[in-house]
Amino acid sequence: MDLQAQIAHAGFPEGALVHVVGEGPGRVFRVTGLEGRGFEILLTDDAVQVYGEGPTVxxxxxxLRERAxxxxxxxxSPGEYGRQVFVGD
Structure with missing residues (x-):
């Protein structure tokens, strides 16, 4: 399943938008909503290597759906959201 299909299948609430961008040693998954609200998780390459692409994503x-x-x-501040980091052990 491709990433956009996984996002669509995840069941985010109405109005929630998910963006994925590369950042250093990983990818940032960000969910945003109305009025400048949002949250993001940095998924490190190490976590993907340890746990696998499918399970980590x-x-x-x-x-992110739970937070939304x-x-x-x-x-x-504009465009700067709270963040968690998912690292490999």
Whole structure:
């Protein structure tokens, strides 16, 4: 399943947008909503190598969906959101 299909299949609430961008040693998965709210998770290349591409992406998307359903926090400044990091052990 390609990434866009996984995002569509993850069941994000209405109005939530998911963006994925490369950043250093990994990818940032960001969910944003209305009024400058959002949250992101940095999925490191090490985590993908340890746990596998499919399971890590599914876990990250699930966590972002949970945050979106619970209510996204406001941005710290325009375009800067709270972040968690998923690293390999």
């Amino acid at each position: 599914a876990l990250v998307l699930g966590r 359903e619970a209510g996204l926090p406001p941005a710290r």
